[in-house]
Amino acid sequence: MGQGLLKPKYKILGSDMAGRVEAVGKNVEQFQPGDEVFGTLGDCGFGAYAEFVSVPIKKKQDLAPKPTNLTFDEAAAVPQAAVVALQGLRDKGQIQPGQKVLINGASGGNGTFAVQIAKSFGAEVTGVCSTRKMDMVRSIGARVLCTDITRLLTFYAHSFSFYNTRNE
Numbered sequence: 001m002g003q004g005l006l007k008p009k010y011k012i013l014g015s016d017m018a019g020r021v022e023a024v025g026k027n028v029e030q031f032q033p034g035d036e037v038f039g040t041l042g043d044c045g046f047g048a049y050a051e052f053v054s055v056p057i058k059k060k061q062d063l064a065p066k067p068t069n070l071t072f073d074e075a076a077a078v079p080q081a082a083v084v085a086l087q088g089l090r091d092k093g094q095i096q097p098g099q100k101v102l103i104n105g106a107s108g109g110n111g112t113f114a115v116q117i118a119k120s121f122g123a124e125v126t127g128v129c130s131t132r133k134m135d136m137v138r139s140i141g142a143r144v145l146c147t148d149i150t151r152l153l154t155f156y157a158h159s160f161s162f163y164n165t166r167n168e
Ligand SMILES: NC(=O)c1ccc[n+]([C@@H]2O[C@H](COP(=O)([O-])OP(=O)(O)OC[C@H]3O[C@@H](n4cnc5c(N)ncnc54)[C@H](OP(=O)(O)O)[C@@H]3O)[C@@H](O)[C@H]2O)c1
Pocket: 079, 080, 081, 082, 084, 104, 105, 106, 107, 108, 109, 110, 111, 128, 129, 130, 131, 133, 151
C-alpha cells in the first residue's frame, strides 16, 4: 500500500546507491562536487536505479562519504542490508558477547552482514544456508553450517538454544 494503491507511488525504484557528487545546493556544507558518497534513498523518494539522484540533506543523514577501500559496487550493497542486520542484533536483540546466535538465511544480503556483525560483538554464530553457499558463510565467520536437508530441524533446535541462553 505504501508503494501506491492504484498506481506506483515512485516512478523509479531503488533505495541503496553509491556515486560521485555532481552538484550541491547552496545550503549544503558537508559535501562538494567530486566527493564519493554512498547512502539510501528509502526515506526520500527512492529512485536509486536512475543514473542521477537527488538527495535531500536532513538531520538524520542518508548520505555518507564512501570508504576509500570500497568500490562503488561494494558500497552500494551495504546501506539497507547492513542497517537491518545491525538494528536487529544490536538495537532490538541487544546482543551480548558469548551469546549463541542463529542467523537463518546467513547467505543472503541481510544474513551475511548479520553473521559478521554478530561475530564482531563476540557472539557464537551459527549460520543456516543452502549447501552450495556453506563455504561462503563459513568464510565470513559462522561456526556451524547446515545443509538443505537439516536446516529446518537445526533452525528449531538452535532457536530453542538461543531462547534459553537469553532467558537464563
Ligand atoms: N536486503 C535488504 O536491504 C532488506 C531490507 C529490509 C528487509 N529485507 C527483508 O529481509 C529478508 C531477507 O532479505 P535478503 O536481502 O537477505 O534476501 P536474499 O539475499 O535473497 O537472501 C535470502 C536468504 O534466505 C535463505 N532462504 C531462502 N529460502 C529458504 C528456505 N526455504 N529455508 C531457509 N532459508 C531460506 C537463502 O538461503 P540460500 O540462498 O542459501 O538458499 C538466503 O540466505 C527478505 O524478507 C527481505 O524482504 C531485506
